[in-house]
Amino acid sequence: MAAAIVVVGAGQAAASCISRHVALGSPRPLLLIGDEPHPPYQRPPLSKKYLSGELECERLFIRPLDWYAEQGVETRLETRVTEIHPAQKRLVTAAGDKVEYDKLLLCTGSTARSLPAGIGGQLDGVYTMRNIADIDRMSPEFAAGKRLLIIGGGYIGLEAAAVARKLGLEVTLLEMAERILQRVAAEATSEYFRKLHRDNGVEIRESTRLGKLLERDGRVCGAELDGGETLDADLVLVGIGGSPNTALAEAAGLDCDNGIRVDETCRSSDTDIYAAGDCACFMRGGEQIRLESVQNASDQGDLVARVLAGQGVAYTALPWFWSDQYDCKLQIAGLNLGHERTVIRPGSGPGSLSVWYYRGDRLLAVDAMNEPKSYAYGRKIIEAGQHPAPEQVADPATDLKALALG
Numbered sequence: 333m334a335a336a337i338v339v340v341g342a343g344q345a346a347a348s349c350i351s352r353h354v355a356l357g358s359p360r361p362l363l364l365i366g367d368e369p370h371p372p373y374q375r376p377p378l379s380k381k382y383l384s385g386e387l388e389c390e391r392l393f394i395r396p397l398d399w400y401a402e403q404g405v406e407t408r409l410e411t412r413v414t415e416i417h418p419a420q421k422r423l424v425t426a427a428g429d430k431v432e433y434d435k436l437l438l439c440t441g442s443t444a445r446s447l448p449a450g451i452g453g454q455l456d457g458v459y460t461m462r463n464i465a466d467i468d469r470m471s472p473e474f475a476a477g478k479r480l481l482i483i484g485g486g487y488i489g490l491e492a493a494a495v496a497r498k499l500g501l502e503v504t505l506l507e508m509a510e511r512i513l514q515r516v517a518a519e520a521t522s523e524y525f526r527k528l529h530r531d532n533g534v535e536i537r538e539s540t541r542l543g544k545l546l547e548r549d550g551r552v553c554g555a556e557l558d559g560g561e562t563l564d565a566d567l568v569l570v571g572i573g574g575s576p577n578t579a580l581a582e583a584a585g586l587d588c589d590n591g592i593r594v595d596e597t598c599r600s601s602d603t604d605i606y607a608a609g610d611c612a613c614f615m616r617g618g619e620q621i622r623l624e625s626v627q628n629a630s631d632q633g634d635l636v637a638r639v640l641a642g643q644g645v646a647y648t649a650l651p652w653f654w655s656d657q658y659d660c661k662l663q664i665a666g667l668n669l670g671h672e673r674t675v676i677r678p679g680s681g682p683g684s685l686s687v688w689y690y691r692g693d694r695l696l697a698v699d700a701m702n703e704p705k706s707y708a709y710g711r712k713i714i715e716a717g718q719h720p721a722p723e724q725v726a727d728p729a730t731d732l733k734a735l736a737l738g
Contacts, residue, residue, distance in 0.1 A: 337640060338423065338431060340413050340580070341439030342366025344375065344626055345609030347394040348633030349437055354403045356641045362405050363431070365423075367412040370464060371397045376626060378467050379491040380656055383474065384498060389464060416584035418602050435604055437636050438581060438592060442574035442610040442624060447483065452545025457552040457567045461488055462574065473567045476500030481555055481565035483542055485512030487655045489571035490525060493534050494657040504535040504563060506555075511538050518674040520687045521699045525657065532658055576611045576622060589613060591622040596646035597639045598632050606639075608632035614647065619669060627652050650715050659683075663704065665711035666697030675726040679703050686710065688725045695719045705732065712736040 337353070337360055339346045346364060350372075353362055366372070373392040381387040390396075400407045408425075415424035416436070423431040444460035447453030459470040474480075480496050482489045485507030493503045509515070511522040526536055541558035545568060554564045576591040587593045587601035591613030598606045598614070609629035613622045631649040638645050653664040660683065671689035679685040684702035688695065688710065695718070698710035709732035713720065716738065724730045 336360065336433055337362045337435045337437065338433040339364045339437045339439060340423070341441055341577075341609070341611075342368060342370070342372045342407075342409065343439050343441050343609060343629060344372065344394070345439040345629035345633035346437070347372035348630040349439070349608065349637045350400070350403075350405055350633075351395070352634045352637035353641070354405070356637065358637075358641050360434075360640075363433075364400065364405060364407045365411050365413055365425075365431070366407070366409050368463060368465070369410050371395060371400065371407065371409070373464065374626070375463075376654075378464065379461055379488055380495060382464075383461075383467050383471055383492065384495045385471065392464070413580060416580055416605075418584055418586075418605065421604060433604075435640055436606065437633075438600075438605065438607040438611060439609050439629070439633065440577035440580060440607075440611045442576050444570070444574050445572045447542075447545070447570055447572075450544075451542070452547060452552060453570070455545055455547050455552040455568075456550055458545065458570065459567065460570050461492065470567070470569070474499050474501060478502070478566040479504070479564055481563060481568045482506070482571060483568065484571035484573070485509070485514075485536070485538070486516065486571055486573065487513070489569065490529065490657055491655060492569055492571065493529060494532070497532050497534060498658075503533070504537065504565075505529070506540045506542055506557075507536070507538045508541045509538065512536065516668075517699060518668070518671070518687050518689065520674060520676050520685075521662075521701075524685065524701055525660075525662075528658060528660055574610070574624060576613070578611060581605075581607070581611075589620065593620075596648075598636050598647060599639075606636045608636055616667065617669070621667070621669070623651055625651060625653050650711065652711065660702055661704075663700045663707035664697065665700075665707055666695075666714045668697040668699075671696050673722065675722040677703075677706060677726055678728045680705070688722065690722055693719055693721070695725075709733055709736040 372394045412426040444462040479502045482505040496503050513522045543556040543558045545552050546554040578588045581592045582588050592607035594612050610624045655662040668689040672691050675688050677686045686703045686706035687699040689697040700707035720735050
């Protein structure tokens with residue numbers, strides 16, 4: 333029998349790897365191990381249509397569960413891997429089962445950061461959002477008139493705020509930095525979404541630190557801010573980022589640093605172990621980065637399947653992201669890391685614009701708010717390695733299509 337490929341973690345990267353493995357017609361048996369009861373599913377809709385009740389659970393699945401068996405892929409769901417023994421090329425599960433592998437792909441994802449128990453992080457009514465179970469616990473509380481307190485002004489918190497307002501909740505959002513989205517976006521993008529949310533009734537408090545959550549009979553009932561002010565709340569959502577799930581890899585002796593370190597083929601420091609998606613840390617533009625995005629997970633999973641099939645490829649895909657809030661669709665192409673300046677290009681209609689990031693004369697990335705053409709052409713320009721002058725981009729008379737075509 334051909335050697336086995338084992339994929340640990342049933343997320344987007346795993347689904348992409350398996351789909352490509354099947355498409356390539358590889359004869360090597362493949363086993364998928366996931367600790368949730370579901371097959372791989374889409375996570376972006378969790379904070380949007382699934383939270384709002386517009387999407388049923390099964391519609392999140394990337395492939396129906398039956399598809400895996402039909403394609404000869406073995407699945408072991410609700411199974412947690414507790415040990416990796418690289419020398420023996422063996423896994424051990426929480427139930428004590430031993431699983432042999434020839435090649436191993438780790439798609440262990442990331443875990444949402446929570447508040448310390450000492451300031452109320454473990455109280456009833458305090459939630460994080462990372463998987464279906466998180467949403468299933470929280471969504472019954474998203475009822476009109478309830479007071480929702482969101483800790484953290486990143487995309488997860490802002491998307492949840494938009495859903496909550498649509499459902500009629502009162503929403504207050506706390507961000508300890510000077511502005512929302514400060515870690516990931518330019519000031520102009522932050523200003524756009526600050527206005528969007530305030531126009532929709534969200535109270536946004538920036539430069540505001542949480543002191544502790546308040547409780548009544550074991551359940552959260554409010555918050556005390558660092559300066560002593562108190563706020564009432566019926567439930568709290570914590571959206572302060574995630575940490576890569578590297579405990580398995582670290583215990584196995586793999587090289588880890590803010591993720592499992594991999595090369596351009598997603599191979600770890602062990603030649604028979606690969607990593608993809610949120611848990612993987614790789615080099616891009618001379619910097620070591622880790623991306624939590626569907627595109628990154630999908631492309632890396634696909635890449636690993638190709639590498640294991642003997643195709644000599646390297647990961648060079650241009651990162652892209654998106655976020656839906658109210659009637660705004662944000663699309664991002666490229667990475668703005670290390671940018672030195674931004675220019676704003678007026679949009680083609682009300683409520684639309686794009687923000688372009690430069691380091692020196694080099695175009696790095698573009699944020700497009702309700703501007704699909706700016707996103708599409710900006711992406712093509714960046715992928716082609718072109719660097720139009722900032723003044724050209726900022727001028728609404730400039731034909732972006734002509735720039736994209738070179």
